Amino acid sequence: MRKIHLDKIRNIGIIAHIDAGKTTTSERILFYSGKSYKLGEVNNGTAVMDWMVQEQERGITITAAATTCHWKDFTLNLIDTPGHVDFTVEVERSLKVLDGAVVVFCGVGGVEPQSETVWRQADRYNVPRIAFVNKMDRTASNFFETLNQIRTRLGANAAAIQLPFGEEENFKGVIDLIVQKLLVYKDDLGKEIETLDIPYEKIEQVKLYRNELLEKLAEVDDVIIEKFLHNKDIAIGEIKEAIRRTTISNKFTPVLCGSAFRNKGIQFLLDAVVEYLPSPKDLPPIKGINPKTGDFEEITASDKAPFCGLCFKVASDPFVGKLNYIRVYSGSLSSGKYLYNATGRVKERLTKLVRMHANHQEIIEHVFTGDIVAAVGLSQTKTGDTLCDETNPILVEEMRFPEPVIQQAIEPKTKDDQERLGMALHKMVEEDPSFHVSYNQETGQTIISGMGQLHLEVITDRILREFNVAVGVGEPEVAYRETVTKKVNSTGKFIQQSGGRGQYGHVVIELEPQETCGTGITFENKIKGGTIPQEFIPSVKEGIFETAKSGVLANYPVTDIKVTLVDGSFHEVDSSELAFKMAAGIALTSGLRKANPILLEPIMDMEITLPEEYMGSVIGDLTSRRAKIAAINSRSNMRAIRADVPLAEIFNYATVLRSLSQGRATYTMEPSHYMEVPSHISEKIISGFSPTGAKKSFKKQRLTKIVSPRP
Numbered sequence: 138m139r140k141i142h143l144d145k146i147r148n149i150g151i152i153a154h155i156d157a158g159k160t161t162t163s164e165r166i167l168f169y170s171g172k173s174y175k176l177g178e179v180n181n182g183t184a185v186m187d188w189m190v191q192e193q194e195r196g197i198t199i200t201a202a203a204t205t206c207h208w209k210d211f212t213l214n215l216i217d218t219p220g221h222v223d224f225t226v227e228v229e230r231s232l233k234v235l236d237g238a239v240v241v242f243c244g245v246g247g248v249e250p251q252s253e254t255v256w257r258q259a260d261r262y263n264v265p266r267i268a269f270v271n272k273m274d275r276t277a278s279n280f281f282e283t284l285n286q287i288r289t290r291l292g293a294n295a296a297a298i299q300l301p302f303g304e305e306e307n308f309k310g311v312i313d314l315i316v317q318k319l320l321v322y323k324d325d326l327g328k329e330i331e332t333l334d335i336p337y338e339k340i341e342q343v344k345l346y347r348n349e350l351l352e353k354l355a356e357v358d359d360v361i362i363e364k365f366l367h368n369k370d371i372a373i374g375e376i377k378e379a380i381r382r383t384t385i386s387n388k389f390t391p392v393l394c395g396s397a398f399r400n401k402g403i404q405f406l407l408d409a410v411v412e413y414l415p416s417p418k419d420l421p422p423i424k425g426i427n428p429k430t431g432d433f434e435e436i437t438a439s440d441k442a443p444f445c446g447l448c449f450k451v452a453s454d455p456f457v458g459k460l461n462y463i464r465v466y467s468g469s470l471s472s473g474k475y476l477y478n479a480t481g482r483v484k485e486r487l488t489k490l491v492r493m494h495a496n497h498q499e500i501i502e503h504v505f506t507g508d509i510v511a512a513v514g515l516s517q518t519k520t521g522d523t524l525c526d527e528t529n530p531i532l533v534e535e536m537r538f539p540e541p542v543i544q545q546a547i548e549p550k551t552k553d554d555q556e557r558l559g560m561a562l563h564k565m566v567e568e569d570p571s572f573h574v575s576y577n578q579e580t581g582q583t584i585i586s587g588m589g590q591l592h593l594e595v596i597t598d599r600i601l602r603e604f605n606v607a608v609g610v611g612e613p614e615v616a617y618r619e620t621v622t623k624k625v626n627s628t629g630k631f632i633q634q635s636g637g638r639g640q641y642g643h644v645v646i647e648l649e650p651q652e653t654c655g656t657g658i659t660f661e662n663k664i665k666g667g668t669i670p671q672e673f674i675p676s677v678k679e680g681i682f683e684t685a686k687s688g689v690l691a692n693y694p695v696t697d698i699k700v701t702l703v704d705g706s707f708h709e710v711d712s713s714e715l716a717f718k719m720a721a722g723i724a725l726t727s728g729l730r731k732a733n734p735i736l737l738e739p740i741m742d743m744e745i746t747l748p749e750e751y752m753g754s755v756i757g758d759l760t761s762r763r764a765k766i767a768a769i770n771s772r773s774n775m776r777a778i779r780a781d782v783p784l785a786e787i788f789n790y791a792t793v794l795r796s797l798s799q800g801r802a803t804y805t806m807e808p809s810h811y812m813e814v815p816s817h818i819s820e821k822i823i824s825g826f827s828p829t830g831a832k833k834s835f836k837k838q839r840l841t842k843i844v845s846p847r848p
């Protein structure tokens with residue numbers, strides 16, 4: 138029997154632009170909830186959530202860390218995510234399984250580029266959120282400007298439910314607009330809070346913002362609009378209920394403020410989390426596909442329902458080995474039991490269940506609906522796999538991960554380490570869906586690809602420290618993609634009949650470009666009436682996805698295509714999974730050749746913040762780099778240029794920008810989308826590649842950096 142009622146669970150993530158204070162806020166949550174006895178700081182490497190050495194050394198979060206703590210009689214499963222765009226996959230997978238999020242904003246920076254990114258990610262998963270404007274103690278922090286930007290840049294129906302009291306270094310506490318009280322911190326640790334009446338000089342401002350709060354609620358809530366229009370009193374309880382209703386239905390975002398570093402505002406943030414963010418049962422049931430029938434089914438958030446959980450993260454632990462992080466959507470589970478992996482179609486035995494506290498584990502015996510836990514013993518389960526009850530198989534919608542944009546060659550420093558490097562890379566791929574490894578037949582080199590230079594740097598550093606393999610790496614290069622521009626039909630046959638049991642696979646596919654870019658590969662099965670038996674369909678899909686890993690132009694992975702299986706045939710005896718997989722691969726390759734293939738390159742969404750006087754030279758330089766300027770805005774007393782720039786043009790841009798602006802400009806960028814490579818450039822790239830492996834072979838990458846222990 139479960140001890141914690143489902144109503145009392147909050148699964149929340151902390152998301153934000155890099156450095157907004159997510160980890161500092163998480164550390165305070167752990168402290169005030171009694172989970173940590175000491176305040177952890179990012180600055181001196183004592184933050185429990187930033188447990189990796191690479192995080193502590195660099196002062197940034199790299200991997201999403203999960204923990205569980207309690208606030209009042211609620212249980213909070215909390216995930217602190219990284220802000221750096223190279224680790225965006227961590228935000229993506231966390232949002233997939235979380236029920237709510239706290240979006241942290243820097244009170245000085247306001248809505249920064251990655252604040253927009255994570256906001257859009259949360260939009261995509263329909264995650265209800267509350268906003269926390271942090272760093273109110275800092276010079277030039279501006280709560281009202283940030284609130285304004287949340288509305289204008291993010292398009293949120295947001296309103297303050299608190300106002301800051303005191304500014305910058307005199308920031309002392311908050312005014313609660315709902316109960317109309319001033320809450321002042323009396324000590325540095327933020328434990329003693331005094332509740333006072335609103336000071337006289339603040340009464341007008343409080344009236345104004347309280348009214349604005351009610352107005353914004355009235356726009357989206359029938360109960361409030363009714364009372365508001367008729368000028369009736371609205372009770373505190375009614376306001377809170379309306380905030381809860383509208384936050385959960387994603388129609389409203391309450392905005393709070395504080396200073397995590399100065400220990401102010403966190404208890405009220407926790408109150409807001411439990412009051413306004415949903416419990417697992419407050420959200421509409423998620424849908425899954427029954428693999429037997431192909432029909433959609435609702436997954437009921439109840440312990441009594443059959444088990445269904447999603448593995449959203451895989452990590453390796455030095456002591457227990459592989460850990461599978463699971464969000465339980467329905468049913469319950471005990472350690473020692475068997476589970477069915479509906480994605481991989483294998484049965485797995487769960488040897489141990491643990492509750493994660495950053496990198497520490499607490500052994501538990503049972504898990505229930507709504508829990509976020511880690512499992513040991515699931516050797517075949519990967520990120521994105523659905524685990525369920527074998528008699529009630531179900532598939533939760535697959536997760537989509539971003540395509541890597543840069544790649545480099547990697548080799549072990551000594552030949553003896555080849556095998557261990559292979560093992561290390563295998564582990565990394567298992568953990569990180571945005572990290573890919575491929576082997577270039579032409580050059581005999583292993584190529585690693587990822588989301589950015591920092592991403593690959595952290596991976597090579599981990600290979601050295603965790604696996605003790607020193608490696609050499611090449612210069613990072615652009616990871617191009619291939620796609621098609623025309624719709625074609627293509628047939629693939631894999632037939633071998635040489636006495637005895639043969640092979641027979643025959644498929645007809647439709648191959649077409651996807652309308653929107655960045656969608657990867659979509660596979661649809663339109664086979665009717667058993668032309669190809671259902672049992673072979675997954676193999677056809679597998680064949681398509683595997684073949685799409687290397688395209689027909691220059692061996693780059695294929696993306697943004699839709700493949701529809703429309704026809705085919707089978708043989709009673711000779712047909713096998715392998716034969717259909719091969720046939721699908723043949724169909725795809727010949728289809729790609731016919732469908733006017735093109736090369737795609739990653740385009741980065743870049744924001745450069747700089748003083749006005751450098752605008753001319755920076756814009757001039759950007760234009761020479763094939764950039765498209767999207768907007769020029771003001772940021773405090775600086776200017777901000779927003780541009781789309783091909784990644785190929787901005788390697789080592791930091792050095793360029795430094796010299797153009799005497800070190801006064803800064804920039805952030807993130808992969809935005811793929812675009813066709815202009816033909817004169819694409820010809821050069823393709824001519825460097827020969828599918829026959831004959832004379833014009835791929836250039837072998839020169840290794841330019843060695844990652845090995847310092848002497």
Ligand SMILES: Nc1nc2c(ncn2[C@@H]2O[C@H](COP(=O)(O)OP(=O)(O)OP(=O)(O)O)[C@@H](O)[C@H]2O)c(=O)[nH]1
Binds near residue numbers: 161196273
């Ligand atoms: N003055 C001030 N500094 C803060 C506050 N919150 C965080 N910081 C500082 O801001 C820096 C970044 O804080 P983190 O908590 O690591 O930020 P983060 O959002 O977790 O960063 P990433 O995980 O790397 O994206 C650290 O130096 C913190 O001490 C605050 O309220 N006031």
Ligand SMILES: [Mg+2]
Binds near residue numbers: 159197218219220
């Ligand atoms: Mg952090």
